[in-house]
Amino acid sequence: MFYIKRCDYEAKAVILRPTFYKQEVMDTIQIKDKQFKVSIEAETIQAEVARVANEINKDLIGKNPLFLSVLNGAFMFTADLLKHITIPCEVSFVKLASYEGTSSTGTIKEMIGLNADLTGRTVVIIEDIVDTGLTMQHLLESIALHNPEKVLIASLLLKPDKLKVELDIQYVAMSIPNDFIVGYGLDYDGFGRNYPDIYTVID
Ligand code: 5GP
Numbered sequence: 549m550f551y552i553k554r555c556d557y558e559a560k561a562v563i564l565r566p567t568f569y570k571q572e573v574m575d576t577i578q579i580k581d582k583q584f585k586v587s588i589e590a591e592t593i594q595a596e597v598a599r600v601a602n603e604i605n606k607d608l609i610g611k612n613p614l615f616l617s618v619l620n621g622a623f624m625f626t627a628d629l630l631k632h633i634t635i636p637c638e639v640s641f642v643k644l645a646s647y648e649g650t651s652s653t654g655t656i657k658e659m660i661g662l663n664a665d666l667t668g669r670t671v672v673i674i675e676d677i678v679d680t681g682l683t684m685q686h687l688l689e690s691i692a693l694h695n696p697e698k699v700l701i702a703s704l705l706l707k708p709d710k711l712k713v714e715l716d717i718q719y720v721a722m723s724i725p726n727d728f729i730v731g732y733g734l735d736y737d738g739f740g741r742n743y744p745d746i747y748t749v750i751d
Contacts, residue, residue, distance in 0.1 A: 573586060573589055573590070573745055574586065574745075576747075576750070577730075577740070577743070577747055579730060579736045579737070579739045579740050580736065580737055580739065582736060582749055582750075583749070583750045584729075584730055584731075584736075584740075584747035584748060584749050584750060585747060585748055585750050586745050586746070586747055587724075587729065587746055587747060587748040588722065588724075588732075588745065588746040589745050590732075590744040590745050592722075593628075593704075593721070593722075593732055593744070593745070593746065594628065596721040596722050597625065597628045597629050597632070597704070597721055598632050599721070600629065600702060600719045600720075600721050601629050601630075601631075601632030601633050602632065603719060604629075604633060604635075604672065604702065604719060605632075605633060605634050605635050607718075608635055608637075608670060608672075609635055610635075611635075611670040612635075612636050612637060612638070612669075612670070613635070613637050613638075613669070613670045613671070613672050613700075614637070614638045614639070614640060614664055614666065614669045614670070614671050614672070615629075615630065615633075615637060615638065615639040615640070615671075615672050615674055615702075616639075616640055616641075616642060616662075616664070616666075616671055616672065616673050616674065616691070617639060617640070617641045617642070617674040618641075618642060618643070618644060618673065618674065618675050618676070618687070619641050619642065619643045619661075620643070620733070620735070620741065621675070621676030621677065621733050621734050621735070621741075622674045622675055622676045622704070622733060623733050623741075624732050624733035624741070624744075625674060625676060625704040625721075625732070625733055626639065626641075626674045629674065629702065638664065640662070640663065640664040641661065642659050642660065642661050642662050643659075643660050643661050644657035644658065644659060644660070644683065644687070645657065645658050645660050646658075657683050657686055657687070658686075658690070659686075659687060659690040659691070662694070665694075666691065666694035666695065666696040667694065667695045667696070668695065668696070668697050669696050669697060670696070670697055670698045670700070671691060671696045671698070671699045671700070672699075672700045672701070672702050672719075673687060673688075673691070673699065673700070673701050673702065674702050674703075675687075675701065675702070675703045675704070676703070676704050676705065676733050676734055677703065677704060677705040677706070677707070677729075677734065678701075678703045678705070678706050678707070678711070678715065678717060678720075679707050679710050679711075680710055680711065680712040680713070681710075681711045681712055681713040681715045682712060682713060684701065684703075684713075684715055684717075685713050685715065688715075700718045700719070701715070701716070701717045701718055701719065702718070702719035702720075702721075703717055703719070703720050703721070704721045704722070704732070704733075705720075705721065705722055705723070705724050705729070705746075706720045706722075706723045706724070707723070707724055707725070707726055708723050709725070709726055710726055727748045727749055728748070728749040729746050729747060729748050729749070730743070730746070730747050730749075731743035731744070731745050731746040731747045732744060732745065732746050734746070736749075
């Protein structure tokens, strides 16, 4: 029977992981009609994600938070963040379905797929990126209808210069310029979510 001792496995993980990321970094990638250049490497992302997790671990001791991950974009951030969470917690997933709203903002996104009871809970929304902040604003309104005790936001990325609404975002892994990015869960027309690094579009 094939068998790896736990200590061997751990030693391999420590040695191989940084090398793996280094080998995988590509300076530029092509997705459909657009070229992208690497802007945040995996090591930096991992360090910032661990930092955010440690802040959450300290802030939410005794709160048994429910992490609410917003698919699809937040899937990688969620997986990596949760590996560093050491306090008791639950995780659940929702999606945002777009529909044409009647308000001046045009497209409104409705939260679907919630199967957790948020009543009286400390909820931490895990989002990939806050750009104008309109999506997050709608999400906060939808979540408030479920009577949570408290709602906090953990966003992998924030474009501070694009924000159109006032938002209290407690945890931000990285702030970035206004450019369009892909990788680490974020896509361009469905592609590019698989990269461990983040890439910025080249005009
Ligand atoms: P907001 O409502 O804050 O303007 O937009 C939030 C959503 O827009 C994100 O959840 C994400 O799906 C998308 N988005 C905003 N900026 C970017 C970006 O630079 N790259 C990608 N791939 N998606 C983005």
